[in-house]
Amino acid sequence: MGKRLRISSVFLGIALLLVSVDFVRSQSVPPQFRAPHILTASDIAYPLDSVASGLVSLEVQLDAHGRIAGVNVLRDIPSLTGPAKAAVHSWTFAAAALNGQHVASTIHVHVIFNPAGLVHADNLSIAAAAPASGTQGLAYTPPQLQSAGFANYPPNGVGQGGVVLSVPVTASGIIGKVQVLHAVPGLTQTSVAAARLATFAPATFQNVPVRASVVLAYVFRVPNVSP
Numbered sequence: 697m698g699k700r701l702r703i704s705s706v707f708l709g710i711a712l713l714l715v716s717v718d719f720v721r722s723q724s725v726p727p728q729f730r731a732p733h734i735l736t737a738s739d740i741a742y743p744l745d746s747v748a749s750g751l752v753s754l755e756v757q758l759d760a761h762g763r764i765a766g767v768n769v770l771r772d773i774p775s776l777t778g779p780a781k782a783a784v785h786s787w788t789f790a791a792a793a794l795n796g797q798h799v800a801s802t803i804h805v806h807v808i809f810n811p812a813g814l815v816h817a818d819n820l821s822i823a824a825a826a827p828a829s830g831t832q833g834l835a836y837t838p839p840q841l842q843s844a845g846f847a848n849y850p851p852n853g854v855g856q857g858g859v860v861l862s863v864p865v866t867a868s869g870i871i872g873k874v875q876v877l878h879a880v881p882g883l884t885q886t887s888v889a890a891a892r893l894a895t896f897a898p899a900t901f902q903n904v905p906v907r908a909s910v911v912l913a914y915v916f917r918v919p920n921v922s923p
Contacts, residue, residue: 731908740858
């Protein structure tokens with residue numbers, strides 16, 4: 697009987713030790729977070745009656761299914777913000793994930809309205825935007841745009857429309873391979889080249905830099921179009 701009790705005590709001790717090890721391991725493993733990203737995009741209209749150009753920045757709120765729950769304006773150009781917001785509502789996104797479970801979050805969309813005739817244009821002046829804290833307490837901040845420039849409109853070009861790009865930003869703030877989501881013949885490559893020159897502060901999750909992506913779009917209007 698005593699021998700049986702000693703064996704039972706040994707097994708109980710081993711079981712408690714394994715439980716303790718699993719608990720300690722679970723406490724030491726950092727949460728696994730995957731940032732949201734864009735899946736599809738459509739064209740963006742450049743209003744014919746607008747003489748404005750420049751950058752419109754939007755914060756798109758996504759629910760746990762990747763659906764758009766709201767759009768906040770971070771940088772506004774009155775005659776151009778409306779068309780940018782209208783276009784975004786027809787796009788699709790993949791939700792963020794935390795430890796394998798989809799969660800609500802935010803993604804930034806930057807739209808540069810880029811009329812023709814801008815050759816080797818100076819960089820846009822980027823105003824600092826308040827960092828996004830995500831939705832429902834998720835401690836995630838998307839990559840923050842620090843500088844961007846207009847794209848060079850090709851000489852003798854006749855194209856117009858919006859080139860929409862998904863721009864990955866590493867945890868070190870370096871731009872990865874740019875993905876074209878909506879192309880415009882003759883204007884796509886100049887847009888990618890301009891996007892490669894933009895600078896970003898990396899995204900953070902729980903104050904730790906992480907890989908994420910932003911949407912950067914260039915909307916062109918042909919030279920002979922005037923309001």
